[in-house]
Amino acid sequence: MARGEQRGPYAKGVARRAEILRVALEEYGKADRQGASLKQIADSVGLTEAGVLHYFDSKDDMLLSVLAARDRVAEETFDLDSWDGIYDALRRTYETPGQVTLFVEMMAAAMNPAHPAHDFMTTRNAELQARLQQLIGPAADDGWLPRILVAVVEGLQLQWLRDGDVDVVADTQRLTETLVKSARRRPRATKATANAEAPRPERPSSPSTTRTARTAS
DSSP states (O other): OOTTOOOHHHHHHHHHHHHHHHHHHHHHHHOOTTOOOHHHHHHHHTOOHHHHHTTSSSHHHHHHHHHHHHHHHHHHHSOTTSHHHHHHHHHHHTTOHHHHHHHHHHHHHTTSTTSHHHHHHHHHHHHHHHHHHHHHOGGGTTSHHHHHHHHHHHHHHHHHHHOTTOOHHHHHHHHHHHHHHHHHHSOOOOHHHHHHHSOOOOOOOOHHHHHHHHHHO
């Protein structure tokens, strides 16, 4: 047996877990804004709900694994190191409202530092911002622009779930082009220019100067 090759119950468990994730991703991909249910996923793989969760640490772990699987599909399908690839991936995202609902729900859950979504979203955001920083170049060196763009996309997802007429891709593209163009035009402040432009604090009057002023008056 080749090194690292797994047989027996372990290998079967890994394969079964992968199948559940594939089916769960499909179920969320077909679902409307209400999302998919654990029962739908269980029925599709021929297991009980408890049988599905047997392959994960918890229901939240399964849901985050679905989002991770969605991200892997996007990486394999689109060139996410280009603006066109990012916009194409966004466009594909909004063809699957159930997956968007799942992402928004996990994004809200991430507010709790003890929830597993917290670490997942923190890591994901850091990776997205690093990717955007590479695309934008030196104009993004302070990290503000990538952070704002990620925040805008997250916020637009909420608007889209409330109002399907919101064009997330067009809005994101328009804002990105405006902000990036502006940032690239703006001269980068050096330490020397920052010091030169900073207001100088007023020097306090010495006691002798104060006495002279009083005498003169």
